[in-house]
Amino acid sequence: MSHFAKVGRVPGDPILGLMDAYRVDPNPAKLDLGVGVYKDARGLTPIPQAVKLAEQRLVDTETTKTYVGGHGDAAFGRLLLDLVLGTGNPLEAAGRAGATQTPGGTGALRLAAEFIASNLPGRGIWLSDPTWPIHETIFGGAGLKVGHYPYVDATNRLDVAAMIKALETVPAGDVVLLHACCHNPTGFDLGQDDWRRVLEVVKARELLPLIDFAYQGFGDGLEQDAWAVRLFAEALPELLVTSSCSKNFGLYRERTGALIVCAGDADKLTDVRSQLAFLARNLWSTPPAHGAAVVATILGDAALKAKWVEELDAMRQRVAGLRLGLVEALQPYGLAERFAHIGEQRGMFSYTGLSPEQVARLRAEFSVYMVSTGRANVAGLDFSRIADLAAAIAKVC
Secondary structure, X not given: OOOOOOOOOOOOOHHHHHHHXXXXXXXXXXEEOOOOOOOOOOOOOOOXXXXXXXXXXXXXXXXXXXXXXXXXXXXXXXXXXXXXXXXXXXXXXXXXXXXXXXXXXXXXXXXXXHHHHHHOOOOOEEEEEOOOHHHHHHHHHOOOOEEEEEOEOOOOOEOHHHHHHHHOOOOOOOEEEEEOOOOOOOOOXXXXXXXXXXXXXXXXXXXXXXXXXXXXXXXXXXXXXXXXHHHHHHHOOOEEEEEEOOOOOOOHHHOEEEEEEEOOOHHHHHHHHHHHHHHHHHHOOOOOOHHHHHHHHHHOOHHHHHHHHHHHHHHHHHHHHHXXXXXXXXXXXXXXXXXXXXXXXXXXXXXXXXXXXXXXHHHHHHOEXXXXXXXXXXXXXXXXXXXXXXXXXXXXX
């Protein structure tokens, strides 16, 4: 008897599959625009100097490796609330906001999914079309009914009118997932007036917003990127926010994130956090400590924080420069206007507008790797390769 005889094979993750194909490609001019990590001019994902300094301090001063509590490192949670909601925000002062540390932003999404499924039975969740593919599997895997609202139109442009129209039909009380900034995978972000329109629909339909905040600092700046989160936190009694430290602190493999809850009062926050601790205990028991300690060390030290902000600003500006550089490099081919949106998008990702067939040709003929939808990780590009990429795109268009 084989216990595993009926176990089938799940298709591999397409992005991880791109990583494998890229590694074995012998072309020395190959270019990886698939995997969602920041890369520097050497093609490496660097460790910020502020992180290295914080880690050294921890090596010198850390006295224990015992477990952190169910909600994680308390200093990390407090300082992350300040980063997301603003220093001295009234919700924290009133005991209405709390952070539960999680294994990365993905862990925060999973914890949110389990909380919704177990404590808000019957609620569906609505995702943008398109969205990060893992959103689909996390919430579907938790047993939630997943719906979608349009986000980009057939011409690969942000379609706020269609988004609003769809949200106006979402069943009252359902959960709507919104991207705070640097929308993954499109790179198209809502403007402030757009956010206000979405907020009015959320209020009218009595929806629960879950804001995925994975790229704070990669859009327009730390404070600017938090604008929509703070708008919703100020205007609504209840809010969920998933925060990730993978990109902005370069802590990818340390799996450092948090689920932030804003509740109507301190007592209700305590109720919700008790549920989160219970759920987390059955998911991962307690979260990993190192990344959170690094973040707390940086945010709790003025000099280290200033160093980190400087490095984060440089990463953001570099990506913005790569976007504009690619559009400019397409000018001689008469394609600058067609791809002008790449320069207008924010964050690491771009919905380029390239078709699956064009993406396949880029890979086969030029060893340029990107997701078949045309989503490219602009942060994987380098200034020295922009002209080559522009020429390759011109060949397949």
